[in-house]
Amino acid sequence: MPMYPQQPTPGLPEDPYREAPGPVPRQANPSWMGQVHPGHYRPAPGHGGQPLATVGPHLPETALRVSRARTGLAGLSIAGGVLAFLSLFLVVPFLLSNTGAGGFLIGFLASLVPLSVVLAAVHIIDRWEPEPKRLLLFAFVWGAAVSVAVTLLIQPFFVIAFQFTDQADLQTYMATVQAPVVEEFAKSLGLLIILLAARRQFDGPVDGVVFAFTIAGGFAFTENILYFGRAVAESASPASDLAQIFFLRGVMSPFAHAIFTGTTGLVMGFAARKWHTGASVGAFLAGLLPAMFLHNRWNSMGRGFLLDYIMVQVPIFLLAVAGIIFLRVAEKRLTRQRLLEYSAAGWFTPDEVQLLATPAGRRTALSWAATAGRKPQMKQFLKAATQLANIRQRILSGRDVPLHQAEERHQLQRILELRAAIAR
Structure with missing residues (x-):
């Protein structure tokens, strides 16, 4: 499993959030879910560091506990x-x-x-x-x-x-x-x-x-x-x-x-x-x-219960099932797109995004991690990446941007820690 960005550059930028909102790339809206207003779009913060397994300070478990408590x-x-x-x-x-x-x-x-x-x-x-x-x-x-x-x-x-x-x-x-x-x-x-x-x-x-x-x-x-x-x-x-x-x-x-x-x-x-x-x-x-x-x-439903059940309630149930599947597909597409934006900034490789943001990729990643004895760490890495995609979606919504950018910074540091745990 690749653990490093394709083109790392030396030096960590002093302010990874200095980039102003820019035009919305065509692929930034992969589905009807999570549409981005042009005025709210901003590129993902650049990584700009050394190989990802060694960049950033180690985040102690006590800090993680404080974050969860918040x-x-x-x-x-x-x-x-x-x-x-x-x-x-x-x-x-x-x-x-x-x-x-x-x-x-x-x-x-x-x-x-x-x-x-x-x-x-x-x-x-x-x-x-x-x-x-x-x-x-x-x-x-x-x-x-x-x-x-x-x-x-x-x-x-x-x-x-x-x-x-x-x-x-x-x-x-x-x-x-x-x-x-x-x-x-x-x-x-x-x-x-x-x-x-x-x-x-x-x-x-x-x-x-x-x-x-x-x-x-x-x-x-x-x-x-x-x-x-x-x-x-x-x-x-x-x-x-x-x-x-x-x-x-x-x-x-x-x-x-x-x-x-x-x-x-x-x-x-x-x-x-x-x-x-x-x-x-x-x-x-x-x-x-x-x-x-x-x-x-x-x-x-009264005397005609069976007819109403077959003609009304069963279609409603099937519609609900179809709607949930539809939502799941849209959610996966959105997760993949947001992680691709972090990939463009150097935090993941494109191959890693496939592993993190597709069901088949996740199965492959977990299978690989199980053979290496790191399945629990991989599960946490998958979950953290999905949470990161959701944090970015909140940033692109335009509400409480500084708050969510701070949360993004913390989550990216956690991604580094989890990556190091898998790569060692």
Whole structure:
């Protein structure tokens, strides 16, 4: 694997960020994702040093720990843990009162199956640029505990606000109005918190989908415990009723909540590229509308459920799958282009960009590193390069440029350290 630039030049420039914005090269916009305004484009900082394995001071592990702490993930994790713990005092008694101890246990175990399916999908979507595990854990506990508690606290006000004399009308109202509005608000509130508190980790629409799917998977997990457990506790034939409700929720629709909230995550992901608090809140509100609409359509299916499922819900699911694939392809193209810009500045060779920015190249790089006993270092190098591409995209967005340039400088130094660890 090549570890050096093609044409190194002596001397490290005093100010690698001195170049002013210039015209946008034709290839700088490889897809619709991440379009660059001409006034915001600037070349990548020049490397201009000696062979990359020896350039730059060694960055101590303590400095890396300080940098990671600055992301705010620790504070967000603690806050999420506290909120989840407090939420359990409301959620667990609610579940036990509806399912009983036996129903709760069976419902819990049965709910692990659809949850595993959703989390497996999250893992596949998130493989290109894995999100921090603590942030994904926050998203899950928000969905499984906090959003459920928020729903339980808010939904009584919807019942009080609209008085119904007919029980059937009340049930219809709760399913088609209250549930879509309250549940999507409660779930997506977690997305907004992630975007505002950990915005450096929220790089675009793919990240929005990943966080949304994780939150929705947690919410569906708790909701499934309620439905599965209640089928056991309240039925005269618990086995058949559990099988029926499990087939409906666990087999036919494990991604229902994920698709609902995923639309909000998608909208907020596009807003994340702008790095503007007002735009983020606006995207949160705008993203709730399609989520609530899809949720309403799902809960409105009645006697013609099977026909609506085949004619409406299955195409929506297939459209969601196609959209995620489309986003992944666009994300990979953008990563490759941004790394090519660093390659032109001397930080990578073109061959390295192929290894870092294509699925086949990454497999080759990891295989090579495994034979050399450096696979963990190579994984970190791949991740750091992808993060570097995202940092450059933020710089080219034109917002908070000095802040992101400082982050870029730190990331380039980390790239040097990881490169040295692989090359030695």
